[in-house]
Amino acid sequence: MSKVFDYEEVAKHNTAESCWVILYGSVWDVTSFLPSHPGGSKIILQLAGTDATEEYDPIHPPGTLEESLPSSAKLGTIDPDTLPKTETAPADDDPTDTGPPPLEDLLNLDDIEEAATKQLSRKAWAYYFSASDDLATKSHNNTAYRQILLRPRIFRDCTHCSTATTLLGHSVNIPIYVAPAAMARLAHPDGEAGIAAACARFGAVQVVSNNASQTPEQIVAGAAEGQVFGWQLYVQTERAKSEAMLARIAKLPAYKFLVLTLDAPVPGKREHDERSKNIGANLPIRSSVQEGSASTTSPDPEAASAKEIPAPTGGVGKALFAGTAPDLTWATTLPWLEKHTTLPIVLKGIQTHEDAYIASRHPQVKAIVLSNHGGRAMDTAPPAVHTLLEIRKYCPDVFERVEVWVDGGIKRGTDVVKALCLGAKAVGVGRAALFGLGAGGQQGVERVLEILKAETETAMRLLGVERVEELGLQHINTRRVEQEIYDGPANLEGPSLWEKASTAIKAKL
Numbered sequence: 001m002s003k004v005f006d007y008e009e010v011a012k013h014n015t016a017e018s019c020w021v022i023l024y025g026s027v028w029d030v031t032s033f034l035p036s037h038p039g040g041s042k043i044i045l046q047l048a049g050t051d052a053t054e055e056y057d058p059i060h061p062p063g064t065l066e067e068s069l070p071s072s073a074k075l076g077t078i079d080p081d082t083l084p085k086t087e088t089a090p091a092d093d094d095p096t097d098t099g100p101p102p103l104e105d106l107l108n109l110d111d112i113e114e115a116a117t118k119q120l121s122r123k124a125w126a127y128y129f130s131a132s133d134d135l136a137t138k139s140h141n142n143t144a145y146r147q148i149l150l151r152p153r154i155f156r157d158c159t160h161c162s163t164a165t166t167l168l169g170h171s172v173n174i175p176i177y178v179a180p181a182a183m184a185r186l187a188h189p190d191g192e193a194g195i196a197a198a199c200a201r202f203g204a205v206q207v208v209s210n211n212a213s214q215t216p217e218q219i220v221a222g223a224a225e226g227q228v229f230g231w232q233l234y235v236q237t238e239r240a241k242s243e244a245m246l247a248r249i250a251k252l253p254a255y256k257f258l259v260l261t262l263d264a265p266v267p268g269k270r271e272h273d274e275r276s277k278n279i280g281a282n283l284p285i286r287s288s289v290q291e292g293s294a295s296t297t298s299p300d301p302e303a304a305s306a307k308e309i310p311a312p313t314g315g316v317g318k319a320l321f322a323g324t325a326p327d328l329t330w331a332t333t334l335p336w337l338e339k340h341t342t343l344p345i346v347l348k349g350i351q352t353h354e355d356a357y358i359a360s361r362h363p364q365v366k367a368i369v370l371s372n373h374g375g376r377a378m379d380t381a382p383p384a385v386h387t388l389l390e391i392r393k394y395c396p397d398v399f400e401r402v403e404v405w406v407d408g409g410i411k412r413g414t415d416v417v418k419a420l421c422l423g424a425k426a427v428g429v430g431r432a433a434l435f436g437l438g439a440g441g442q443q444g445v446e447r448v449l450e451i452l453k454a455e456t457e458t459a460m461r462l463l464g465v466e467r468v469e470e471l472g473l474q475h476i477n478t479r480r481v482e483q484e485i486y487d488g489p490a491n492l493e494g495p496s497l498w499e500k501a502s503t504a505i506k507a508k509l
Contacts, residue, residue: 003076007051007083014049016041020075022051022083023065027075033068051083058124058185061215103440103447109411109432112448116187116438124186128434131375137383138375141409144383148418149477156464161457164203165468167426168257168344168366168403170228173203174453175468176416178445179371179407179428180232180259180348182211187437188444192219195433198445200224202453207259207428210234210245220254230346232259235333237325246340257366258341262328263349263373330358338364346405349373351382353390353398354491360401367403367425374408374430384408386485388422389478394490399423413455417463420471422478 005027013020019031021044034041047055065073100115117125131138163174178195185191192212196219199206207230208219220229231249236242249255337345347359348369359368370384382390384406391398398404406419407428416427429448436448460466463475 004079005076006079010078011049014045016045019045019048021047021049021056022078023053023056025080026077028065028069029073029075030069032073051078058189059183059213061213061218063215100439103443106439106447106451108451109435109448112432112439112444112451113435115440116435116444120187120438124183124438127183127186128431128438131379132377133379135375135379137372137379137381138409140380141372141375141383142411142415143409144385144481145409145412145415145418147478147480148385149480150414150418150459150463151475151477152462153464153475158461158464158466160466161460162467163453163456163460165425167205167228167405168346170205170256171203171226172205172228174449174456175420175426176410176449176452176456177205177207177230177405177426177428178433179369179374179430180207180209180261181430181434182209183213184209184434184437185213187434188441190437190441193222194437194442195445196220196223196227196229197442198433198436198449200227201446202449204449205230205426207232208255210261216249216252216255220252223254227254228256229254230257230259231255232261232348233337234261235325235328235337237327239325239336243340246337250341250343255343257344257346258337259346259348259369260333260337261348261373263351263371263377334362334364351387352486353387353394356387356391356398356404357395357492360395360398365402367405368398369405369407369428370424371407371428382485384419384424385422385481388419388424389482389485392423393485395492410452413452413457414459416452416456417459417471418476420468421473421476 007022010020010022010027013029016034017031018029019034020027020029022028030044034044037044100119106112106115117129120128165172165175167175167177178199184195188194190197192206192208192214196206198204200223205228208216210232211234212219216231220227223229233242233245246258249258334345344366345362345364346367346369347365348371350356350359350368350370351372356368356370359365370387372378372381372383375381388404388406391404403425404423405426405428406424407430410416410419410427410429410432419427429452432448432452433445436444436446438444440447460468460471463471465471465475
């Protein structure tokens with residue numbers, strides 16, 4: 001029979017030598033897990049001897065404890081009558097505070113973000129909002145679209161308009177997909193499954209984050225027939241972990257492709273997120289290589305392999321990178337990946353025409369995502385619009401070889417249309433989906449997709465276009481943006497870049 005503990009007894013076990021926590025009414029001895037916790041032992045010790053459910057629940061998929069600890073670590077249950085009483089916040093007497101506005105009153109994505117910001121915890125907001133350094137790239141991602149002008153045509157029948165298209169051979173209703181966005185349950189309990197339900201309603205693709213707060217199975221459990229999902233992969237230093245996940249995804253037919261993320265081999269310096277480490281307890285992140293803050297120097301490589309690795313001192317983003325491999329290469333990573341999956345591969349994080357050219361020559365790469373990680377990796381990196389124009393200038397055949405997707409900075413349907421005019425096949429939104437969750441759960445994400453779809457249709461009609469395939473360069477003026485794109489040598493002469501990259505790496509092996 002399960003033992004019942006008093007809270008005072010549990011509270012005594014708050015050291016590295018004896019560390020207990022309460023989760024979902026059960027008492028767990030996590031002492032043996034401290035050295036191997038991906039986020040470091042310090043994060044758990046801050047919650048030792050307490051009920052950690054509130055901090056743990058939003059970011060750990062079901063079964064995480066059971067997978068990490070032996071059954072003997074579950075010691076019993078807590079007597080709920082002995083738990084400390086939670087203080088109730090005083091009532092807000094402000095008559096002007098009427099709570100979040102109805103979703104139908106939120107008319108654009110800025111309205112959605114504003115409403116969500118009022119609902120989210122400070123730590124969750126900081127993680128979602130943050131970008132690297134001065135947020136220049138995050139801002140430029142959006143302003144680059146504003147610099148492109150549209151060219152409406154008149155006397156065109158705009159009675160009918162369809163946003164339907166295909167992505168990797170799968171029929172979808174909109175050329176807008178939800179980009180991989182981690183820790184969705186920080187915004188709302190609906191989490192990634194709520195995003196999936198919203199995508200089902202609008203016939204949109206969802207790329208599920210490697211650091212999702214729900215399991216791959218849970219997210220697709222309620223999927224509609226024919227609904228399309230992709231799985232984002234951060235390759236782990238311990239390759240066996242990634243191989244196990246690939247085998248797991250292979251058993252779930254809803255996942256139609258893999259998105260290998262390459263735009264953040266190391267975490268950027270996200271100052272809003274790093275400052276959030278001082279707001280309440282550190283979140284006990286479950287997953288995903290760099291320890292510490294980007295405001296400090298890198299640890300000694302020799303020390304990094306030692307058993308005792310310092311706990312991350314940055315924010316949520318830093319902890320999520322624990323275990324991510326920074327040693328990926330053209331010559332070694334793609335051949336390894338091909339051994340462990342038969343799914344089409346999408347390479348996310350292309351930021352130059354040279355890398356787009358190399359990727360388009362690999363037979364299993366079926367699409368590329370022009371992305372700077374939402375401005376969260378290298379500040380002053382180019383927005384996707386610049387890379388689109390670079391490819392058009394130096395190697396336009398890339399558009400014939402692979403599908404080109406983009407993400408970052410999409411705030412309006414006109415942004416979607418401009419990307420499609422430049423040759424993009426699909427446009428991804430990440431933060432918008434998270435803020436949609438924060439504003440209203442699944443219905444908030446539905447509102448995000450509803451706004452973008454309606455704005456895209458309006459823009460198409462005003463351009464005199466019925467189908468997305470008709471959108472092209474004739475509908476836009478990019479002169480303001482063209483003066484900012486790369487203007488150096490093409491770097492494509494001689495042997496193909498793929499051959500050069502492979503030969504150079506193999507010579508070092």
